[in-house]
Amino acid sequence: MARRNKIYEGKAKIIYEGPEPGTIVQYFKDDATAFNAEKKAVIEGKGVLNNRLSEFFMTGLQAVGIPTHFIKRLNMREQLCRQVEIVPLEVIVRNYAAGSMAKRLGLEEGMQLPRPIVEFSYKDDSLGDPLVPEEYIAAFGWATQQELDEIVSMALRVNDFLSGVMHGVGIRLIDFKIEIGRVWENDFQRLVVADEISPDSCRLWDIETGQKLDKDVFRRDLGNLTDAYTEVAKRLGVLPSNVTHPNKPTLIN
Structure with a gap:
């Protein structure tokens, strides 16, 4: 498949033209930013986790009648969405x-x-x-x-x-x-x-410990961001409980 035309690149994602009119492809990057991009880093595996977690939440919202732009996950880093x-x-x-x-x-x-x-x-x-x-x-x-x-x-x-x-x-x-x-x-x-x-x-x-499991881990230098996101994914059943961190992903075109 030929590389799609880029529409926009933000701090955490790249938006490409979709395969059909009215669709786009969201690519999740490993980039992490905070404080209006004054603090930046590349966190290996972050994009893969966010792709899987966003799929989980978007499909859950749709199941309870809340409409979203999400159509389907394409691979480890990309998902197909409606253009809005x-x-x-x-x-x-x-x-x-x-x-x-x-x-x-x-x-x-x-x-x-x-x-x-x-x-x-x-x-x-x-x-x-x-x-x-x-x-x-x-x-x-x-x-x-x-x-x-x-x-x-x-x-x-x-x-x-x-x-x-x-x-x-x-x-x-x-x-x-x-x-x-x-x-x-x-x-x-x-x-x-x-x-x-x-x-x-x-x-x-x-709930029990108050441990932060979000981007504040990066903002405040509280530990490994991928470990925090992996913990969320494991608790939600998005990743198997025996996974310590996602393998380095290979983008499938």
Whole structure:
């Protein structure tokens, strides 16, 4: 198969044209970044793990009636997805105070919030993905009020699903971020969960020990990131329990 045309390359993935109109191929890189890409590293096996974990979460969401752009995994590093128009927002759902929220409000990390809180940040790396209120989103036309209402509802449903799945394997879902895309079916527009769901985009703490099993391991130099992601994959049954780390992958074209 000929190499696909590259559409876009981000910090963690490369997007290629798909084999059929209306499709794309997501390639998961081993690159890890933090603090708006001020900290960078290549973590062998990270892309393979995120591909498998995102497949697990996306198919799980679809099974409970939450639409996503995911179609199927193609190989160890690539998955076939529907092409979408990305809403230029990161949708953040917080269950516990951590990260920027804890710093911003002077809260103790790990404090349970009174209820899940949905925040929006404007997707622009050069600006540091600033938090924006719903009034800005509507005023600048990034999403309509009807879309915002649907996005909040969808984000909370994703939270319910992810929280339950993680709790079942002894992991606390602290927070996560998702992206939303628009797709057209005939003359009707539909919102779907897009991009990826993986430990790159979630904060995951062991319920018993508080051990971090997400990208904070890299951000804060807390150990081996691949080991943390492998632990999540093993608990979820994505990898066999006797696997210590995924073998160095070979891309199958």
